[in-house]
Amino acid sequence: MSLEIDHVTKRFGTTVALDGLTFEVGRGEVFGFLGANGAGKTTTMRICLGIVVADGGAIRWDGRPVGVLPRRTWGYLPEERGLYPRMNVLDQLVYFGSLYGMEPDRARHEALAWLARFRIPDYAARRAEELSKGNQQKVQFIAAVLHDPEVLLMDEPFTGLDPVNLILLREAFAELRDRGRTVIFSTHQMETAEAMCESVAIVDHGRLVAGGRIRDLKRASGRRTLRVSIVGDPSPAWLASLPDIGSARPDASGFELELLPSADPAVILTAVIARGASVSRFEIVEPSLEALFIEHVGRPAGDDPTLAPEAITQALSPGPVG
């Protein structure tokens, strides 16, 4: 069973938001949906929920079009946080739970349990407007998961959280995954995605530019770095002459070698030992998710393409004279 995003297209006026976007998320996965601002992540989530209607393509869960699924299938944490400001936290959670079909008593029980878990049990009777942004975010997360949905769609769930709450949320994600729930979240924080996800989809301008298991993506990128340190030889320049080495540069304790796709680390290690060198470090380092993202998208995830230096330069430059 999986969530299939199948050639989904969406335009807003002349802007193409999604351009045949296609990928798949397996049940019980924690899935990273990565892309720069305006890449189409939020639009995809809204189409899943029926908030926005796709121009073409289909989205299916467990083989069924999402339009026929009950609303309680989904839990949604929007990027822009919003609660009823004057309503107290517990009433608010019971309200949303009831809308998803929960009995009020059960919703109340679950809500109190989640509040305790997020270390804010005393806030149950407080108005939402009295809470800090981070705590409001936790309440909104609880509103999204209270009815125990099969699929959780989270738009930038980690933004604005302090390290302690970040860990609490990560633990909650892991628990939901262990209970067989599917968690899909978008983020600009590549380290978080790398730490939590098995699979990701990287989108750019409404298209999938890379997707699948992170390990496979790293392998497929062909980019590997070898870090080598030789005892008694702080700058072994001869390493650059070994076979299948693309480039070499010294690092703090030795050399960092960029391996060509054809390189076999075992062959390189044999060659080094054959030279009589005493190896204190021989480490194959895979590229980070951040590096993969930049490789595929051409800029870091946090960069807003609408604020690219070229665009600013063009905007500020005087127009043609005459």
Add this chain to the structure above:
Amino acid sequence: MPGRDPILPNAGIIARREYRDRTRSPLFLASTVVLAGLAMLAALAPIGIRSIDRQTVTHLAVVSSDPDLASRAAGFADSVLNVPPAGVTDPDYKRPYAVEIATDPDAADGRLAAGQLSGILHVERLPSGQIDVALRTFESPNSARSQVLSVAAFGIGVVDWSSRLPPSDARARFITPIYRVDTINTAIEGNKPIDAQQAASRGFLGIVFVVLLFMTIVIYGMWVATGVASEKSSRVMELMISAASPRQMLAGKVVGIGAAGLTQYLAIAVPALVLLAFQDRIAEAILGADWARGTQLVGLTPALLAGYGVFFLLGFTLFALIYAAMGSFVSRPDDLQTLSLPLSLVAMVGYLTAIVALGGGGGVWVAIASFVPPFSPFVMLARIMVSAVQPWEVLVSVALLVAAIGSVAVVATRMYAAGVLLYGQRPGLRAFVAAARRV
């Protein structure tokens, strides 16, 4: 995904939240107290009007082609109408009626229409010698004044007959005078015209009711629109729209806020009804037994309150649906002011037409407006208050209003769904139409 969601229970859950949110707000409590005070004043209006009436002079004119007859009739009417109440011996007793002779009938009619005269007594001697007295007035034939004037008419006949006894005209036989009342455009109650005091009360109450109706419809309607816009601006709409369908949200909002309005209506009406129940005792305590007579239930009646309730509920539902659709089109409550202006103007047209109707003007176009939604809640209510309206007219007006609500509900739901689907965007007309078609 509009087709998969039944209207209940989510619409009920949303309605309950809206109801609680409104009725617990300080603004709601304050406006309820103010409006309840207004309604209680309205309930006491008949007593107030009677009290004012006690201190005012009623002007009557006598018109006749025979100057002598006019003089005799004016003198006799003056003496009959100004008899002090039993027990009043005050030499400074203020005469409640001023009777004058009018030589120009057209001018007298003009003064009657302008409210300078309360009635005109047309007195003529027929060839048979019988005196014909016609009272032209806004009062009904059953009013106290009309009854007193029937006595005066008899007396005028006697005086005229006696003035023609020998030597002037022997053999003349006394014939009982004819007396009739030509009532001008008064409201009816149970197929009977109401008297001038009732009409005055109704006119005042009509203004109060129409103002209340206009205020509540526009205020509650704006509550609906602001509620929708606030949910969009606070972004809680994104949570809501993933939890409930637009149809459920629209129905819940209108029902919840409508119920809050109904609660306020009852909070206003119940104290007023209690005052009505004790109106005779209050009138007697304030005015004394003689003047208190006739004040009971002449103004605010349960039937009129029920009429107000029906037109409030239907009018509110109609306007609230449109306000909700409008609210879905803006991203911030601030933007509502401009967008809601045309709808407020439409309500204002209904309100002003109703005011014209309360003044007895407008003619055919007021009658037409009383059947045409969205003006009918205001105008028909006004017509019921102050003029003769047949039951079938009220039924047709209500039926048309219900039909309009059904049609508007379909369109408003599409607009609302399109508005929230266009979330976060600046919707152009084309995008809106396209979105509305997809819903």
